[in-house]
Amino acid sequence: MASTTFKIWRGERGQGAFTDYATEVTEGMVVLDAVHQIQASEAGDLAVRWNCKAGKCGSCSAEINGRPKLMCMTRMDELPAGEAVTIEPMRAFPHVRDLVTDVSWNYEVKKKIKKFTPRPPDAPDGTWRMAQADVDRVQEFRKCIECYLCQDVCHVLRDHHKHDEFIGPRFLVYAAALEMHPLDTEDRLRDLKDNHSIGYCNITKCCTSACPEHITITDNAIIPLKERVVDEFYDPVVKLVRLLRGKK
Amino acid sequence: MADFERVEHDVLVIGAGGAGLRAAIAAAATGVRVGLVCKSLLGKAHTVMAEGGAAAAMGNVDDRDSWRVHFADTMRGGQYMNNWRMAELHAQEAPDRIRELEAWGAVFDRTPDGRILQRNFGGHRYPRLAHVGDRTGLEMIRTLQDHAIHQGIDVHMEVTVIQLLQDGERVVGAMAYDRERGRFRLFSSGAVVLATGGIGRAFDITSNSWEYTGDGHSLAYHAGADLIDMEFVQFHPTGMVWPPSVRGILVTEGVRGEGGVLRNSEGKRFMFDDIPENYRSQTADNEEEGWRYTQGDKSARRPPELLTRDHVARCIQREVREGRGSPHGGVYLDIAWIKERLPKAAEHIKKKLPSMYHQFMQLANIDITTTPMEVGPTTHYIMGGIRVDGDSQMTSVPGLFAAGECAAGLHGANRLGGNSLSDLLVFGKRAGEYAAQFAREQPAPRVEAGAAEAAAASALAPFERDGSPEAPYAIQHELQRMMQDLVGIVRQEGEMQQALDRLAALSERAQHAGVHGNREYNPGWHTALDLRHLLTVSEAITLAALERKESRGGHFRDDYPDKDAAYATFNIVVRRGADGTMQLERRPIPPMPDDLQAIIEEQKS
Structure with missing residues (x-):
């Protein structure tokens, strides 16, 4: 097969530019293969984060031709033939080097969400009983590989830089998995409203379309959480009762 | 002289996959200060x-299961x-x-009565694997x-x-560097737990990620610890073979557990021929x-596709070598055929094997609900590793513990599928607890800066080579x-001798390899440092494989194709000699106590 041009973002700490590389593309190749080929032949210090190369670890997130993708799961033959391919780091996080970004903010956010707190065991041997039908929904959320592509495309983070206030789709999914876990007894609704700013999400569904695990982030996780928050804090009947009784 | 940051912990855990995380949790639960070192980001380790x-013999699906049966299965x-x-x-x-x-929030698939569901797997007598899809x-x-x-x-x-x-x-500690800045970090700690996983990257075709460069094996060896069973490398029978860029990626044994069958190019289920x-x-x-x-029919016996991995891998190898392989040098793994037996088979397959469905759809344009997959053996796991005490997981070096894939012993000559994840949990916990106990009981660690400075200087050497290295x-x-060609799935004396010569030459080249750029997130530099570990483990594997002149488990020799009872009595130990060269020793396997021997006998029928 023919040689293809790759325009790869090179630089450090936000400063950088596209550098052109040409490399051979063979049958079945994915974008990460091309990056590795370039690394082995002419750019030994080209920084890229990757691990499993099988779409399971969520390390190699990048923007390929401007689209949020895992490099290991993006086949060359799904990109326009004969055209240069651009590869950039995720733009919603601080840049480290070349294709690598600092995603440590995500790890800090997760710690702020109240941890799983199960009800007492159902059986004397310390085990629980849950029906498959009751865990299907949570299992969908637990497919998340933490690639943070949903965070990367979320305009609240990417364009408005609300990292200090808003936890982003990944952690709304995480909170939903905890809130909808049949065994969990913790209440995270006030946190979601006051500290995690779930209200900032205006349901543009960019996160859902970016998810490589095809988790229906907006419909199955965020909207039900928003509804729970509304039921808890903005129910007009409850509000009226509270008003009449003179309570806040 | 290189600068470094000093960090102190009571227990330092190196590696953050299942074993490392479990060890860190166990150590922290005793109240000591714990540091957890991840080669990658947290949550990305190979366990993923x-x-x-x-x-785990919980008996949720078949109540005939018990720890005794599981023990006998593992030993067999x-x-x-x-x-x-x-x-x-x-x-x-x-x-x-x-x-x-489950108490920490895991959501396993469920049985109809709401307990943790368990599935069939190779070598396990009863459905025993707690799982979440694939x-x-x-x-x-x-x-x-x-x-x-x-x-x-x-x-x-x-x-x-x-x-x-x-x-x-x-x-008493470890010298390390951080990827982002390339700065050195000196850890001092009362005890160290190695949980670094395996060595798959020593081979060309592997299911393992880039991190799997035998770091723990090599670190322990150079600290004077014993390695054992290094000749026992598991080649998983079913890796992807096409297209080339995905060669080696794992196809779970769960496909066969759910009814998938292996066929050769003549359409024959060849596994029935060699039981x-x-x-x-x-x-x-x-x-x-x-x-x-x-x-799930309890009166039925398991299909030969679910024989142990070493055996299935060799049968596939034989079919390919004898000309009955698939177009790209594998055999066919067919789960689509179950539509002859089950209504809504396509939905069933997608529910039970979702990541396999996506993996083949996305990477190979193959719909596994309609089309057989092409599969072949891939380097997957090393049974051998650091020799540890069975109870405490301490190595032969005081203060050094090991758990998970980098430790040896549990799996013998061949690991059963599903025994690795439980291994990580059981022995990760034990290693963490005993390491914490050791750290509490021993005097505070004293770390001399000299060795740390020498390690840093040696690590920086690839930047300082003259000319165009x-x-x-x-x-x-x-x-x-x-290693793939000469010390792979089928081995013989002459090829392995040749491998030793080639290793010596590669070591020489590695000592002169150089890298460009600076120390910040520089994969060339990281590769140069990983290479040292890879060379150490490759030599250990080759020497041990030469020493074992028989075929057993994951170790198959063309020149000694049969098991030899004389080799059943010892493990092969690799350790560093006083002169710095690799030494071998045959270490007798201690006799099994009568009660365990009785279990083996009772489970033989």
């Missing part, structure tokens, strides 16, 4: 790729080369370790990670250890019985191809 499940699968104490503890403690995950490893690592972040553990992400530091014999004597009484002798087994990538690729 495990698919099939975690073996390991060809009795196992550390029987570890096999005993593992079988006894695995159920509690799985239930503990993404069990992700569920496990995420559960441990999400629990660990609330335990006060200091996590060092994207930090790589280059050398252990010792006070006399005792390990080893010691498994004959447990194996179906016709296709109908095999199918009934996969569908060779880059490390080519050396690594050559090493991988060489």
Whole structure:
């Protein structure tokens, strides 16, 4: 097969530019293969984060031709033939080097969400009983590989830089998995409203379309959480009762 | 002189997959200060790729199961080369370790009565693998990670250890660098737990990620610890073979557990042709019985596709070599055929094997609900590793502990699928607890800066080569191809002797390899440093494989194709000699206590 041009973002700490590389593309190749080929032949210090190369670890997130993708799961033959391919780091996080970004903010956010707190065991041997039908929904959320592509495309983070206030789709999914876990007894609704700013999400569904695990982030996780928050804090009947009784 | 930051912990855990996370949690629970070093980001370690499940005799699906059956299965699968104490503890403690995950938020697939569902797997007599579809490893690592972040553990992400530091014999810390800035970090700690995983990147075709460069094996060896069973490398029978860029990616054994069958180019289920004597009484002798087994019929015996991995891999190799392979050098793994037996088979397959469905759809344009997959053996796991005490997981060096894949003993000559995830939990916990105890009881560690400075200087040497030195990538690729060709799934004396010569030449080249750029997130530099570990483990594997002049478990020799009873009595130890060269020793396997021997006998029928 023919040689293809790759325009790869090179630089450090936000400063950088596209550098052109040409490399051979063979049958079945994915974008990460091309990056590795370039690394082995002419750019030994080209920084890229990757691990499993099988779409399971969520390390190699990048923007390929401007689209949020895992490099290991993006086949060359799904990109326009004969055209240069651009590869950039995720733009919603601080840049480290070349294709690598600092995603440590995500790890800090997760710690702020109240941890799983199960009800007492159902059986004397310390085990629980849950029906498959009751865990299907949570299992969908637990497919998340933490690639943070949903965070990367979320305009609240990417364009408005609300990292200090808003936890982003990944952690709304995480909170939903905890809130909808049949065994969990913790209440995270006030946190979601006051500290995690779930209200900032205006349901543009960019996160859902970016998810490589095809988790229906907006419909199955965020909207039900928003509804729970509304039921808890903005129910007009409850509000009226509270008003009449003179309570806040 | 290189600058470095000093960090102190009571227990330092190196590696943050299942074993490392479990060890860190266990150590932290005793109240000591714990540091957890991850070569990558937290939650990305190789455990995340495990698919099939975690073996534990909970008996939720078949109440005939018990720890005794699990123990006997593990020993039979390991060809009795196992550390029987570890096999005993593992079988006894695995159920509690799985239930503990549920208490920490794991959501396993369920039985109709709401308990943890268990599935069939190769070499396990009863359905025993707790699982979540085919993404069990992700569920496990995420559960441990999400629990660990609330335990006060200091996590060092994207930090790589280059050398252990010792006070006399005792390990008292480690020298490391961080990927982002390339700065050195000197850890001092009362005890160190190695949980670094395996060595798959020493081979060309592997299911393992880039991190799997035998760091723990090599760090321990250079600190004077014993390695054992290094000749026992597991080649998983079913890796993808096409297209080339995905060659080696794992296809879970769960496909066969759900009724998938292996066929050659003539359409024949060749596994029925070669059933080893010691498994004959447990194996179906016709296709109908095999199918009934996969569908939960307790009176049926398992199909030969679910024989142990070493055996299935060699049968596939034989079919390919004798010209009955698929177009790209594998055989066919067919799950689509179950539509002849089940209504809504396509939906069933997508529900039970979702990541396999997506993996083939996305990477190979193959719909596994309609089309057979092409598969072939891929380097998957090393049974051998650091020799540890079965109870405490301490190595032969004081203060140094090991757990998970980098430790040896539980699996003997061949690991059963599903026994790795439970291994991580059982022995990760034990290693963490005993390491914490050791750290509390021993005097505070004394770390001399001299050794740390020498380690840093040696690590920086690749930047200082004059002229235009060779880059490390080519050396690594050559090493991988060489090991695949000469010390791979079928071995023989002459080729392995040749491998030793080639290793010496590669080591020489590696010593002169150079890198460009600076120390910040520089993969060329990281590759140069990983290469040292790869060369050490490759030599250990080759020497041990030369020493074992028989075929057993994961170790197959063309020139000695049969098992030899004389080799059943010892493990092969590799350790560093006083002159710095690798020395071998045959270490007798201690006799098994009568009660365990009785279990083996009672389970033979």
